[in-house]
Amino acid sequence: TDEPGAGPAGSPSSSAGAGTGEQSKFFVQADYDAELALLGATPTGAADRPWEQVLNPTMVETATFRKAGPHKICFSNAALNNPWRQVGFKTMQAEVAAQKGRIKEFVHVDAEGKDQKQIADINDLLGKGCDALIVSPNTTATLTPAVEAACKAGLPVVVFDRGVDTKCPVTFINPIGGYGFGHVGAEFVSQKMKPGGKLLALRILPGVDVLETRWSAAKVAFDKAKVDVVGVEFTDGDPAKTKKIVDDYIQRYGTIDGVWMDAGAVAVAAVEAFQDAGKPVPPINGEDQLDFLKIWKDKKLTAIAPTYPTYQWRTPIIAALRILDGQPVSNPWKLPQPTITQDNLDQYLDADMPPLHYAMCGCTDLPGYPQRWK
Amino acid sequence: MPDPPPTALLTLRGIGKSFLGVRVLDGVDLDVAPGEVHAVVGENGAGKSTLMKIVSGGYAPDEGTVEIAGEPRVLRGPRDAQRAGVGIIHQEFNLLPERTVAENVYLGHEPVRRGLVDRRAMRGRTDRLLASIGETTLAADAPVGQLGVAQQQVVEIAKALALDARLLIMDEPTAALADHEVELLYGLVRRLQHRGIGVLYVSHRLTEVFDLSGRITVLKDGRRVTTVDTAGTTTDELVRHMVGRELSSYYPQRARPADRGPVRLAVRGAGNRKLRGIDLDVRAGEVLGVGGLQGSGRSALARALFGVAPFTTGAVTRDGTPVRLRSPRTAMRAGIAYVTEDRKGEGIVPRQSVLDNALLASRAVFAARSGRAARTARVRDLLAAVEVRAAGDDQEIRFLSGGNQQKVVLARWLALDPQVLLFDEPTRGIDVGAKSAIHDLVRRLAREGAAVVMISSDLPELLGMSDRIVVMRDGRIAGELPAGATEEDVMALAVGHATEAER
Amino acid sequence: MQLVQRRPGRLLRARLRPGGVLPIVAILVVLLVLVGIRQPGFLDPPSLMSFLGRSAPIILLAAGQYFVIVSGEFDLSVGSLVTAQVVVAARLIDDDPARTWPVVLLLLAFGALVGLVNGLITTRLRVPSFITTLGMYLILVGAVYLWSDGAPKGGLPEEFRRFGRRAVEDVPVLGRLPYALLVLVVLAALAVVLMRSDFGRTLVAVGDNPRTAHLSGVPVWRTRTAAFVLSGLAAAVAAILLGGYSGVSFQAGAGLEFGAITAVVLGGVVLGGGRGSVVGAMLGALTLELLFALMNFYGVSGALRSTVQGAIILLAVAVSATRPSSR
Amino acid sequence: MRGLSLSPARRAVPGVFVALALTLAVGWLVVLADGGQLFNQSTTVSLLHVAAGLGLVAVGQTLVILGGSLDLSVAYVISLSTLVAAETMNGSDGALLPAVGLALAVSAAVGLLNGLLVTRVRINAFIATLGVGLLLKGYLDSFYDGPAGSTSPGLVQSLGYQRVGPVPLSFLLLLAVTGAAWFALSRTRFGHHLVAVGGDPEVARLSGVRNDRVLVTAHVLCSLCAGLAGIYLASRLGSGAPRVGTEGLYDLESIAAVVIGGTALAGGRGGVVGTVGGVLLLASIDAIFNQLEVDAFFKQVIRGVIIIAAVAVYARRALRKAAA
Ligand SMILES: Nc1ncnc2c1ncn2[C@@H]1O[C@H](COP(=O)(O)OP(=O)(O)OP(=O)(O)O)[C@@H](O)[C@H]1O
Ligand SMILES: Nc1ncnc2c1ncn2[C@@H]1O[C@H](COP(=O)(O)OP(=O)(O)OP(=O)(O)O)[C@@H](O)[C@H]1O
Ligand SMILES: O[C@@H]1[C@H](O)[C@H](O)CO[C@H]1O
Ligand SMILES: [Mg+2]
Ligand SMILES: [Mg+2]
DSSP states (O other), X not given: OOOXXXXXXXXXXXXXXXXXXXXXXXXXXXXXXXXXXXXXXXXXXXXXXXXXXXXXXXXXOOGGGOOOSSEEEEEEESOXXXXXXXXXXXXXXXXXXXTTTTEEEEEEEXXXXXXXXXXXXXXXHHTTTOSEEEEEOSSHHHHHHHHHHHHHTTSOEEEESSOOSOSXXXXXXXXXXXXXXXXXXXXXXXXXXXXXXXXXXXXXXXXXHHHHHHHHXXXXXXXXXXXXXXXXXXXXXXXXXXXXXXXXXXXXXXOOXXXXXXXXXXXXXXXXXXXXXXXXXXXXXXXXXXXXXXXXXXXXXXXXXEOXXXXXXTHHHHHHHHHHTTOOEESXXXXXXXXXXXXXXXXXXXXXXXXXXXXXXXXTTSTTTTGGGO | XXXXXXXXXXEEEEEEEEETTXXXXXXXXXXXXXXXXXXXXXXXXXXXXXXXXXHTTSSOOSEEEEEETTEEEOOOSHHHHHHTTEEEEOSSOOOOTTSBHHHHHTTTSOOEETTEEOHHHHHHHHHHHHHHTTOOSOXXXXXXXXXXXXXXXXXHHHHHHTTOOSEEEEESTTTTOOHHHHHHHHHHHHHHHHTTOEEEEEOSOHHHHHHHOSEEEEEXXXXXXXXXXXXXXXXXXXXXXXXXXXXXXXXXXXXXGGGOOSEEEEEEEEEOSSOOSEEEEEETTOEEEEEEOTTSSHHHHHHHHTTSSOOSEEEEEETTEEEOOOSHHHHHHTTEEEEOSOIIIIIOOTTSBHHHHHHHHHHHHOTTTSOHHHHHHHHHHHHHHTTOEESOTTSBGGGSOHHHHHXXXXXXXXXXXXXXXXXXXXXXXXXXXXXXXXXXXXXHHHHTTOEEEEEOSOHXXXXXXXXXXXXXXXXXXXXXXXXXXXXXXXXXXXXXXXXXXXX | OEESOOOSOHXXXXXXXXXXSHHHHHHHHHHHHHHHHHOGGGGSHHHHHHHHHHHHHHHHHHHHHHHHHHTTOOOTTHHHHHHHHHHHHXXXXXXXXXXXXXXXXXXXXXXXXHHXXXXXXXXXXXXXXXXXXXXXXXXXXXXXXXXXXXXXXXXXXXXXXXXXXXXXXXXXXXEEEXXXXXXXXXXXXXXXXXXXXXXXXXHHHHHHOHHHHHHTTOOHHHHHHHHHHHHHHHHHHHHHHHHHHHOOOTTTTTTHHHHHHHHHHHTTOOXXXXXXXXXXXXXXXXXXXXXHHHHHHHTOOGGGHHHXXXXXHHHHHHHHTOOOOOO | OTTOOOOOOOOOOOTHHHHHHHHHHHHHHHHHHTTOOTTSHHHHHHHHHHHHHHHHHHHHHHHHHHTTOOOSOHHHHHHHHHHHHHHHHTTOGGGHHHHHHHHHHHHHXXXXXXXXXXXXXXXXXXXXXXXXXXXXXXXXXHHOSSOBSOOOXXXXXXXXXXXXXXXXXXXXXXXXXXXXXXXXXXXXXXXXXXXXXXXXXXXXXXXXXXXXXXXXXXXXXXXXXXHHHHHHHHHHHSSBOTTHHHHTTHHHHHHHHHHHTTOOTTSSSOOHHHHHHHHHHHHHHHHHHHHTTOOHHHHHHHHHHHHHHHHHHHHHHHHHHHHO
C-alpha cells in the first residue's frame, strides 16, 4: 500500500524522529497569506526591468527629502560573507557606476555579520554628511533601534533585503520573500515526489529570519500535503556535511524520495550524494545559482529553483535617487520573485559565468558586465 | 628504636606509599622532638623526599598515621600541613620566576589588612626574614627569575621560615649552596633549634648530618633501617646502613703524567657576555676541575664550550683543528658532551621512558651512524653499567629518583663516545653509593682517553677528583692549581681581593 | 639497569596510561555497537568503506594536528588552509582536466609553505603558536575571499574530484575501495612509521621538554617547524580529498581546526605536548565522524546535535583524562 | 655576584599603548589625507562602543588566561546572557534588576561548570570550554529561532546609548570593571594566587594555594564578564540575540586582545590594563579601516598580520630582556 507506516519500510522508527516539528516563531500567518497572494500578482512597470517593478504599489510622498545633486549615498551592509551578497553588492556597485553623474560619492561600510558593529557603523555614518542612507540589516529585531535613530537624524533611509521592525524608513525594498520561496519549492517537491514518499529537508542554519520564513512556509505545505518529512537537518551551508547527511539518510531509509532546501548553496552536493550512492536523484529544489542550473540541465533532474533575486541590490540606489528627487516611491517596494522551472531553465543558463553566480542578477545591462561578476 | 619522647612534635607510624603499584615507602616510623634536628639519610630513591612530602601535605599516605604535637592529622594538602605548623624547603625549587622575592616568600599566606594584601608589610617582613638569615643584599621586590641559584635557595629558605613553623623540613637545603653559605645555614638551624623548633634534615652530605643532627634515621628501599643517636655512630657505620656494604671513602686514582695525552680542547682569549679572556687546555686522560663561587661563571664556561651560549670572541680548537661551537649540535659533532646541573629543567624529558631519554642524543645527532637495534642494545648495556634502578626501561623517567635520573642522563652521553665531557655538578643530590660509582665512571672515561671538565661546588670532591683545578671569578679564570691543592687555596682564588673589597 | 619490581605487561601498561589508545578504542567500540543496533547495514563492507573514505580528510587533518600538538604547539590555521586550498584549486584548474596534477603538486607545496611560515614564526620569532596560527587563519580566510572577490570561481574537473569521490569498485569482500581510503591507509602507515622513527621520538621529546631536547642536540626549531609543515601537508591532502568529495565552497574547511584538535584530544593526546600516539589521534577523528553518523541514524534533531556532541566530548575526555593521582 | 644590582619587578606600561598611540597617529594622518576625520564625535563614539563590548569579555578572559586556563565558551555565554536579560525584562523597566541579576547568575553558573570541568574533572581548558560552548550552542539553536525578548527601555537609554561627551556609559563601565580587576589582581590574595597558579601550578599548590578554588573563581569571574558584555549588547540591540556572541567572534578576538595586551598565553604574566590597550588597538584599526572603507577581507588579513606582529615584538623584547 501507499499508506505511510503500513509497510515495513515505514516502520515506527521512521516516524519517530521525523515530522516537521514545531512551527517557527517567525511564522506570521498574515504575512504568509500576503506573500502567497503576491506570487500571483502582476507587477507594474517594464517586465525587462524587474528591479524597477513593483507588486501592489502603495506610493508615499518624498518631497521633503528633495535635494540638489550630485549626492553622497551611504550604505551600511550587514555582510559580504556569501556569494549571494557578493553578486548583489557588485550589482549595486555597477548601478552606482551607471548613475555616475548623479552620485558624487558612495560610501560602503561592511558590518561583517556583526549586529553590534552595524549599529556602530550606522551611528558612524550619521556623522558623515550622507544625503541618503541605505541599510541591509544583519538582524531584523536588533538593528531596529539603530535604524530608528538614523530616521530621526532626518535623512532618507532605505532598507532592503532583510527588514526592520519599524515603519520609519522611507521604503523597505525586497522581493516577495521567504514564505514565497519556501512555498514554491515545497509545493513542487511534494507534488512531484511519489505519494507517501520520504522527504528530507535541508536547512542552512537556524535563526536567520529570511531562512526561517522559507522553512515555515514549506512546513505548512508539507503538513497540508501530509508529506512524510523524515528529517530536518542543518548543513551550515557546507557541501561536505550535506553529502554526509544525505548519504546517511539514504542508508537509513533505503531511499529518499524528495529533497527540499531553504537555500541553493548545497543543492549540488545533495544531488551528488544521490549520484554517488547510485540512487536516482529525487525531485529537488535549489536556487538560481548556476552550478545547480547546470547539473539540473545535464542530469535532467526533476527540479525547480525559487529565487530571492540579487537584482534587488539595484533597487535601493534607484529608490534613493528618486527620493532625493522628491518623487514618490512605493513603500513597501515589493519586487517580483520569479521561479526558474524546466520551461525557462535554458534562458538562465550561462556557461560563461562562474558556477556560484546568481542567474537572477539583472546585471547584464550594467557597466562592466560580465567582467565585474567573474 | 628508642621510645618516642612524650612531647613528640611529629610522630609517624607505619607510613606506606605506592606510586602506580610500586611501593616507595613501607611501614616507616619516625618522630621528632621539639628542638631536635633529626636527619634522614639514604640512597637515591630510598624515599626520603616522598616521606617529607607526606609530612608536608604534598602527598597523601596510603597507610599509616601522622601525628603533629600529639594530635592525629589527615593532611589533605600542603595548606593543611602549613596550618598544622609544618614548613618545608623542597629539594627542587618551588619559586615563581616572574614574581618578586616577597611575593614568593608569602605565597599562599600573604599578609592582609582589611581584606587586601598588605604589600608594604609583605616587603618589610621579607626584608627582616632575609636579614635574620644573614642575607642583606637581596631586595624584597626583585623578581626571583633574576636571581642566581644560591640566592634562590635563600628565598626558598625564607619562604619556609615565613610560615613560623613548629616543624621545619629541609630536603637537601645545601645542594645549591657554597661553603660559606652553608655556614650561614648552620647558624640558622641552630637558632631554630633553640627556639624549640623541630627540624627534619635530609642530606647526602654526611658532614652536615654529623655537624647538625641529634639523631639520624636511615631509609633504604622505602623502609626504615634504623634510627641512631648521631653521637653514637660513625660515617662508616652510617654508609653501611645506607648501602648495605662497605664503601671505600677514597677517590679513584688520579691520572699519572704519562697517562695524559694530547690537548683535546684548547681555548684562547675567548669570551662572551659573561666570560672574558678564557685560556684553557684540556688534555686527553685528565680531569680538569673547575671551582669558583656561585655565579662566578663556571656554568657559563660549560655552556660556552657546548655552544649553548657560545663564545663571541677568541678561538677554540678540538684536537688541534679550529672549531666554532655555535650550538649543542656542533659541539656534539665535535665530540663534546655536557651533563647539565639542572636535571629537572634541562636534563630529562620527564614523560618519556628511561630508554627514550637515554637514546635522545644519539637519535638527535647521530641517527645515521649505527643500526637502530645495535644502538638500542648499546644503550641498554650502558643503563645496566651505570646501575639505573627502575621498574623497567619503559618506565617514565619522572618516576625515578633524582640520582637514578642522573644516571640515565649519563648513559645518554656515554652512548656518543664523547672525547670531551663537561660535567656540571654531576653528583649534586646524588647518594654516596651512586656518587662513588659516578666518580669511578668519570675516572674510567679519562683513562680511556677522554678529556673531562668537571665543575663542582663540593670542594672535597673537586680536590679529590681533579688532576688540575682552574678557579673562576667574575667570569674570568682567576688561577690554576695543581693536584694536591687545599680547600684554602681554592677559596683564596675564588674569593679574590676585589671581592673582599666589595664586602 | 636493575628492575626494582616487576609489573603488569609492558604493552598493556603503555596502552592504559594517559596518552594510551585504549580509552578511545573503547569509545569507538561502544559507538560501533550503537550503530550496529540501529543500522546494521552500515557495517556491511561497502558502506563501511564509503564511510571510511569520506572520513579520510578529517582523519588526516587529525594526524597533521597531532604532529603539531605532540610537539607542544597548536595549529588553528588548518581549517582556513583547507578552504583556501579548495578555492585556489578550483580557480587554477578552472575545469581543465589537464591541470589536475600540476595543481595537486602546487597545493602540496602551498600547504607545506603555509606550515613552514607558521613554524618559522612560532619557532624563530617566538610567537605562541595559538597566536601565529590564529593570525594565519585570519590572513588565509581574508586573502582567499579577497582573491576570489567573495565567491569561488572556476571548477574542479572529474579528474581532480575522483580522489575524494570515487572508488575502486567491485573489490572482492570489501565491495569497494574509495581512493580516499587508499590515500588514508598509505599516509596513516607513513605517519605511524614516522612516529616510530628517530624524528618521531625526538618530536615527542621536544614537546615534553624542549630545553633538554635542545641540550641533547635536537634542532628544536627545525623539528617543530617540520611538524607544522606536516600539518600543512596534511591539510593539503585533506583539501584535495574534500574538494573531490563535495566540490568547491567557502565552507569546505570551516571549523575543521576545532574538529581536528578535538579529535586529537579524544585520542588521548595531551594538549601541551609530549604525550600521546598518532594512532590515537586518528581514532579520535574516526570516533567523531562515527558520532555524527550515529546522530544521523538516530535522528537527533539538527539543533540539538551540538549539545550531544559537546556532552559526549566532555564525557569521553573526562574518562580518558583520569590520570594517576598526583598526590 | 652577590651585590649585583637587580631591577625591581617593574610592572611597566605595556608596549601595546605605544602601538596604540602610533596606530592612532598614523591612522589620523592617513584618514586626513583621504579627506576624512578620524576623531569626529560619531567615529569616536562608535570606536568606544566596539571597545566596550570586546573589552568586557577580554578583561574576563585575561583572568582565566593569567591563571593558565582559557575560555572558549564566552561567545555563547554572551548570547545566552542577552537572551536571559531581554526575556526577563520583557520591555519593562521594573524587571531590570532581577533580569540583570538572573543573567549574571546564569553566566556565573556556566563559569562554575567550566571551572569544575577544568579543575575537578581535569579536562584541558581548551576542550572543556569548547565542549561547554557546544552544549550552549545546542541549547540556543534548539530554543531560539532568532532575537527574543525586549530590553528594558531604561537600560537601552542608559547603558546602551547614554554617553558623557564622546564617552559612552558602557566604556565607563569597562573602565570600572578593568579597575576592579586590576585591583583584585594586585591587591587581593585571590589575585596573587591566580598569577601563581598560572605561573606554576605545582609551586602554587605546594605553597598552600588552593589551586582549584582559585581557578574556579577565575572562570566564574570570566563568565560574569561575558555575561556583563551580554547585558551591554542587549542594551544596544534592544533584544536578546542568540548568535550575537559567535557572530562577533568574541571568543577568538578576546583571546587575541589579551595576548596583544602582553599577557602570556601560558599564564602567570600580564594584566588587564594591557588587555584594554589590546582592545583599543583592535577597535582603532577597525575604525581607521572603516573610515578608509577598506575591504573587510583585506582588513582581516591586516588584523592577522598585526596580531602576529604585535606578539612577535613582545617575544623579541622578552628575549632581549632575558639576554640582558
Ligand atoms: N639553566 C640555565 N639556563 C640559562 N642560563 C643559565 C643556566 N644555568 C646557568 N646559566 C647562566 O650562566 C650564568 C653564569 O653563572 P653560572 O651559573 O655559570 O655560575 P656558576 O659558577 O656555575 O654557579 P652554579 O654553581 O650555580 O652553576 C648564570 O648567570 C646564568 O645566566
Ligand atoms: N610522583 C611519583 N610518581 C611515581 N613514582 C615516584 C614519584 N615520586 C617519587 N617516585 C619514586 O619513589 C621513589 C622514592 O623517591 P624519592 O624522591 O622519595 O627518593 P629520595 O630518597 O628523595 O631520592 P634522592 O636522594 O635522589 O632525592 C623513587 O623510586 C621514585 O622513582
Ligand atoms: O540575506 C541573504 C539572502 O537572504 C540570501 O537568500 C541568503 O543569504 C543571505 O545573506
Ligand atoms: Mg629526594
Ligand atoms: Mg653552575
